[in-house]
Amino acid sequence: MRPAVSQVWDWLAEVPDPEIPVISLTDLGIIRDVEWQGEVLVVTVTPTYSGCPATAVINLDIENHLLSKGIEHVMLRRQLTPAWTTDWISDQGRDKLRDYGIAPPIDGTAPDGDVMARVTSLTGRGNMAVPCPRCNSNDTRRVSQFGSTPCKASWVCNACLEPFDYFKCH
Amino acid sequence: MPSLPDIMTPDAEGLARQAGQGGAHAPAADADQDAFFEFLLRMGDNALILGHRNSEWCGHGPVLEEDIAMSNMALDLIGQTSLWLGLAAEVEGKGRSADDLAYLRDAWDFRNLLLVERPNGDFGATLMRQFLFDAFHFHQLQALSGSADPRVAEIAQKALKEVSYHLERSAEQVIALGDGTDESHARMQSALDDQWCYALEMFASDATDVTMAQAGIAPDPASLRGVWDETVDAVLDQATLKRPEGSFAHKGGKQGTHTEHLGYILAEMQFLQRAYPGASW
Numbered sequence A: 001m002r003p004a005v006s007q008v009w010d011w012l013a014e015v016p017d018p019e020i021p022v023i024s025l026t027d028l029g030i031i032r033d034v035e036w037q038g039e040v041l042v043v044t045v046t047p048t049y050s051g052c053p054a055t056a057v058i059n060l061d062i063e064n065h066l067l068s069k070g071i072e073h074v075m076l077r078r079q080l081t082p083a084w085t086t087d088w089i090s091d092q093g094r095d096k097l098r099d100y101g102i103a104p105p106i107d108g109t110a111p112d113g114d115v116m117a118r119v120t121s122l123t124g125r126g127n128m129a130v131p132c133p134r135c136n137s138n139d140t141r142r143v144s145q146f147g148s149t150p151c152k153a154s155w156v157c158n159a160c161l162e163p164f165d166y167f168k169c170h
Numbered sequence B: 001m002p003s004l005p006d007i008m009t010p011d012a013e014g015l016a017r018q019a020g021q022g023g024a025h026a027p028a029a030d031a032d033q034d035a036f037f038e039f040l041l042r043m044g045d046n047a048l049i050l051g052h053r054n055s056e057w058c059g060h061g062p063v064l065e066e067d068i069a070m071s072n073m074a075l076d077l078i079g080q081t082s083l084w085l086g087l088a089a090e091v092e093g094k095g096r097s098a099d100d101l102a103y104l105r106d107a108w109d110f111r112n113l114l115l116v117e118r119p120n121g122d123f124g125a126t127l128m129r130q131f132l133f134d135a136f137h138f139h140q141l142q143a144l145s146g147s148a149d150p151r152v153a154e155i156a157q158k159a160l161k162e163v164s165y166h167l168e169r170s171a172e173q174v175i176a177l178g179d180g181t182d183e184s185h186a187r188m189q190s191a192l193d194d195q196w197c198y199a200l201e202m203f204a205s206d207a208t209d210v211t212m213a214q215a216g217i218a219p220d221p222a223s224l225r226g227v228w229d230e231t232v233d234a235v236l237d238q239a240t241l242k243r244p245e246g247s248f249a250h251k252g253g254k255q256g257t258h259t260e261h262l263g264y265i266l267a268e269m270q271f272l273q274r275a276y277p278g279a280s281w
Ligand SMILES: [Zn+2]
Pocket: A132, A133, A134, A135, A136, A137, A157, A158, A159, A160, A161, A162
């Protein structure tokens, strides 16, 4: 059985990210290619962070889901280049993140090594405004560049006082 | 004991194949393979040992956010290790894996800088070491992103995105603590003074470095001194810290002559694989 590639993409859109289950692997933009090579379905996946512990789980989830759809031979291929970027998170994925309480990435704000241009002042106020996913206030501040998973930073809203995760630009 | 993160299907092999198919020039095949292997060990071992040092903070950070940050950086570095050592194993061609290289070599076969095996000390010393290394790592990876070897370039491009965040964080912290209280300032200055002579090993080029530079695979580390100085000076200035004058560098880590500290790291890191060879989960 060789289901159409478009059908496989639809199936992959049903596989949730293991750490942020409200978005799918396709929303996250890590599935780079799907193609049949003979009887083998080759799925090309790019890692988000090189040490992300979810990577192994993602691979397993892809294989299991496709097996459950009757595809017997699945080969996962890892592709490093072009490196994954949060620009690839779908618009739908961004909406889902926001609804879930995670501020979606603000494109174009990844660090570029020009540290002095970006280093924040000692008040802890960042040089960019991340709207609070709960009350939408721009009066927010970064608590830490790192958060509960490699892809997130910890922020807090000064208006509603709720802490929230920011899916940082990468 | 953590195993290196799962390395999904063929990767390095596949990439090499791809590079061949695309007709891309792969000078690694022509370059001195021994030097290439050494270079890749240096990249992987710096990330592995610093990643391990960072992981020692897990559960001991001064505040929860810093604890989490330290663990996340450790994760990034160990992830990068699996890429570099995976390629090293492939280049060596003796059937060893990234895990074999990480867990079954002894101290004299490690090629990391002495700086990254320094004991953590207090939180300030850990941050200062991180900053001095990040500033080097960032510029090194930037140069490696244009490596003549496509496998090196793509690992560097991936790692660079992560290390950009590391540098931003460690620079901010060095500034916050350097320009902080009298106590934090004194500790940061002393951390800087203590580690300066280890940091300078980063720029001590040897024959391996020259071979890699000539092959267009990697920048000569000595050539990174200028950009490193600029970054470090700008941050130290903001941090109100005084840059040490000394030019003496402790050397040897890159060639396998280590301080006693590495042995203790390996004893902890490798214990399980030594006691139960081949154990996995
Ligand atoms: Zn709010």
